[in-house]
Amino acid sequence: MLIAVVLVLIVAGSVAFHLLSPWWWTPIASNWDYIDDTLVITFWITGAVFAAVVLFMAYCVWKFRHRPGHKAEFDPENKRLELWLTGVTAVGVAAMLVPGLFVWKQFVTVPDDATELEVFGQQWNWAYRLPGADGVLGTADAEWVNGENPLGVNPHDRFGKDDLIIEGGEVYLPVGKPVKLLLRSIDVLHNFYVPEFRAKMDMVPGMVTYIWLTPTRTGAFEVLCAEYCGTAHPFMRGYVSVVEEEEYQEWLQEQLTFEEYASDAQGKETTRVAQRQ
Structure with missing residues (x-):
């Protein structure tokens, strides 16, 4: 139980640090607010994955803790779960990469009047x-x-x-x-x-x-x-x-x-x- 509580506190502390600490960037002074936007998207996606994984670990530590009379089961194959994880991972990676490709195209395309x-x-x-x-x-x-x-x-x-x-x-x-x-x-x-x-x-x-x-x-x-x-x-x-x-x-x-x-x-x-x- 102590380990599960520590994992939950890690997630809560990480979210609080992100929202309350003064780590955010200095005010922007150019047209590249697109870069800030892509970084924010990346932080939201990776932050959500981090919270989901750690909270799932806390759930497993609590749910499958040792208890008298309970026997562990070995279940190495779960195709449905594998498909879900593969699909969600692909969507998350695409959501981080696609905005960056549009921004990169703008980044390397110099205006004629520059x-x-x-x-x-x-x-x-x-x-x-x-x-x-x-x-x-x-x-x-x-x-x-x-x-x-x-x-x-x-x-x-x-x-x-x-x-x-x-x-x-x-x-x-x-x-x-x-x-x-x-x-x-x-x-x-x-x-x-x-x-x-x-x-x-x-x-x-x-x-x-x-x-x-x-x-x-x-x-x-x-x-x-x-x-x-x-x-x-x-x-x-x-x-x-x-x-x-x-x-x-x-x-x-x-x-x-x-x-x-x-x-x-x-x-x-x-x-x-x-x-x-």
């Missing part, structure tokens, strides 16, 4: 690149990465000369405008993750992965690396500031183009060499 933003991860900081006045990102590759060109922008690509280079870990996005994030890394695995956006993706050296989203409310949201990337992994943080269009355009005007950035870096290097001499 602005491109390149996110560059490197132990242990973030940098970004935006298209310049021509609206086109220039090509980039790890072979071009150096002290004067930390993002590896192709210096021979005319489309890259006016690209905007953003260092320091903070980037601005306009509210209500879709953006496609092109994710790059040149050293180890990273993962670009903003909890309020509900979207994340691994950054794999040698590949360009992507996610897209539409920010839905203004504010400053912390960027985290969600893939262990070395000793300073917990400190690989930054901020995405979602602002109104006017403020966003003002911020863009303050950023250096790749051509200006490279020229400035070359000037600093020349000065350092002269000072050493």
Whole structure:
């Protein structure tokens, strides 16, 4: 009886913890409330199965406890029960998977009017690149990465000369405008993750992965690396500031183009060499 009571208390305590504890997600700040919905569906289904299984165990412990004069029966086959369990399991798994397939299709289908933003991860900081006045990102590759060109922008690509280079870990996005994030890394695995956006993706050296989203409310949201990337992994943080269009355009005007950035870096290097001499 004690075991049966403990099992019932486990179910009751789990439900109470789920409903009363402050474990719920932070308020969403993008269009991906669909991801929250699919997670809630999964929690309800798995929670119901958990409660049913544990309560059934408690019932069996109580019902088939040892009592004088009762003899245990061995009944290994019950086709009716097996069919019911198979059918209910199939329905439950389908109910968890099907919504996710629809959401995944939306997740990988980028709107035609989405602005491109390149996110560059490197132990242990973030940098970004935006298209310049021509609206086109220039090509980039790890072979071009150096002290004067930390993002590896192709210096021979005319489309890259006016690209905007953003260092320091903070980037601005306009509210209500879709953006496609092109994710790059040149050293180890990273993962670009903003909890309020509900979207994340691994950054794999040698590949360009992507996610897209539409920010839905203004504010400053912390960027985290969600893939262990070395000793300073917990400190690989930054901020995405979602602002109104006017403020966003003002911020863009303050950023250096790749051509200006490279020229400035070359000037600093020349000065350092002269000072050493």
